[in-house]
Amino acid sequence: MDVKIEKLVYGGDGLGHADGATVFVPFVLPEEVVRVREVERRKKFVRGQVEEVVNASAERTSPPCRHFGVCGGCHYQHMPYEAQLRYKAEILRENLRRIGRVQWEGRIESVGSAPLGYRNRAQWHIRGGATGYLQAGTNVLCAVDECPILSPRLAETLGHVRELVREKRLPPTVTEIEAFADAADEKVLLNVSLSHFHGQEKVIAKALREGIEGAESVLLHEASRGVMELDGPGYLTYEAGGFRYRVGHMSFFQVNRFLIEEMVRRVVGEEKGALALDLFAGVGLFTLPLAKRFERIISVESNPATVRDLRANVKENDVDCGAVQEGVEKFLASWKDTPDLVVVDPPRAGVAAQAIEKLRRVGPARIVYLSCDPSTLARDLTLLSQTNGTGAGYEMQSVELLDVFPQTYHIEALVRLARRE
Numbered sequence: 001m002d003v004k005i006e007k008l009v010y011g012g013d014g015l016g017h018a019d020g021a022t023v024f025v026p027f028v029l030p031e032e033v034v035r036v037r038e039v040e041r042r043k044k045f046v047r048g049q050v051e052e053v054v055n056a057s058a059e060r061t062s063p064p065c066r067h068f069g070v071c072g073g074c075h076y077q078h079m080p081y082e083a084q085l086r087y088k089a090e091i092l093r094e095n096l097r098r099i100g101r102v103q104w105e106g107r108i109e110s111v112g113s114a115p116l117g118y119r120n121r122a123q124w125h126i127r128g129g130a131t132g133y134l135q136a137g138t139n140v141l142c143a144v145d146e147c148p149i150l151s152p153r154l155a156e157t158l159g160h161v162r163e164l165v166r167e168k169r170l171p172p173t174v175t176e177i178e179a180f181a182d183a184a185d186e187k188v189l190l191n192v193s194l195s196h197f198h199g200q201e202k203v204i205a206k207a208l209r210e211g212i213e214g215a216e217s218v219l220l221h222e223a224s225r226g227v228m229e230l231d232g233p234g235y236l237t238y239e240a241g242g243f244r245y246r247v248g249h250m251s252f253f254q255v256n257r258f259l260i261e262e263m264v265r266r267v268v269g270e271e272k273g274a275l276a277l278d279l280f281a282g283v284g285l286f287t288l289p290l291a292k293r294f295e296r297i298i299s300v301e302s303n304p305a306t307v308r309d310l311r312a313n314v315k316e317n318d319v320d321c322g323a324v325q326e327g328v329e330k331f332l333a334s335w336k337d338t339p340d341l342v343v344v345d346p347p348r349a350g351v352a353a354q355a356i357e358k359l360r361r362v363g364p365a366r367i368v369y370l371s372c373d374p375s376t377l378a379r380d381l382t383l384l385s386q387t388n389g390t391g392a393g394y395e396m397q398s399v400e401l402l403d404v405f406p407q408t409y410h411i412e413a414l415v416r417l418a419r420r421e
Helices: 081-100 152-166 201-211 260-268 287-291 304-316 328-334 353-362 374-385
Strands: 002-008 013-018 021-026 033-042 045-055 108-111 121-127 130-134 141-143 174-181 188-194 215-222 227-231 235-240 243-248 273-279 294-301 322-325 341-344 366-371 394-402 412-419
Touching: 002 021, 002 081, 021 033, 081 108, 081 374, 081 394, 121 152, 130 152, 152 174, 152 188, 152 201, 188 201, 188 235, 201 215, 201 227, 215 235, 235 260, 243 287, 243 304, 260 287, 260 366, 260 394, 260 412, 273 287, 287 294, 287 304, 294 304, 304 322, 328 353, 341 353, 353 374, 366 374, 374 394, 374 412
Parallel strands: 021 045, 108 394, 188 215, 273 294, 273 341, 294 322, 341 366
Antiparallel strands: 002 013, 002 033, 013 021, 033 045, 121 130, 121 174, 130 141, 174 188, 215 227, 235 243, 366 412, 394 412
16 A cells, blocks of 8 residues: 655654554655555554655655664664654654643754764674574564664674674573673673573683673673673773763663763753752762752662662762662652752653652652653653642743664653742
């Protein structure tokens, strides 16, 4: 069937209508007419694949990676980077309206990144002597020999991993390798998943250290027993904004090496005061600079390994901070003081409704919400805007789009809210 694409939607697809059905198809642009092969139909819903671009958009361009369209990692390489930013801002605005009924008529400032070579973290699957990423929506491996969005060190690491696998210097029990590079793009942290160790832990770690330049620390994980073996210090030191962050094998850190300092600058802004809370604090990316601007700061993180890194970073950077290992909802349930500022940086699932209710009861003067999913952001903003019950209600002051993941549909949004007086 031929479909005219009306708009792009969150998830990477274009949306159109044909034969009485709503059609979703990837790798398209608005106003294009594409010939679509149906791959799934449910009542008035069709998911398809492009067989031919009948009328191409003037914005359509050649992708920088020859694996694009098969590899499931990127979704927007067929359009210029400026267009990616524009469409993401439109999708963010529409998600706020459609899901949360949040009518934001103000400007959405887009903060761009270098569109290639930005990733400091990558995960590769290994099967049957091949290394690569999974095809979109499948468990089928797409073997790759290049990945333009990787930092130079990670691009080299991918080449080294492919060579180790091809030369059978790694056993077939190795199923995944995740690599994380430091700010200088020199040292690499490796997380390696295996089905079984078979007593080869030291041999595998040695092969990785010898075969991968800059391998600083290696963590082996045997999936069948949940057993781990560490070879190395267990962390990298990532320098950003004048601070040194210890990032361990099990800790999260922002993946766009070009936007980390700008993200911190925009989250912290000109904020200052007596008390701040940093919820879902991770290793303290925002905690450390906030500690320089507030008389008192409390950081809350539930992951035990990450809390160890957080506390080490507080000590290493000589800042005054209370680091609490606890879930956000449980922490807020017993918290009494009213903060000047709360920073919220949750995972894709967003903030639990009960936690938002407790946050409204605590009633901070200002909230900075950093979101990696516009759908859960829209839901949570609706809850924060409520004025019912005993808690405070909040109104949005600004919305920014931080393009942490160029070439993909992923959207990172930064929203500032103020308590209604």
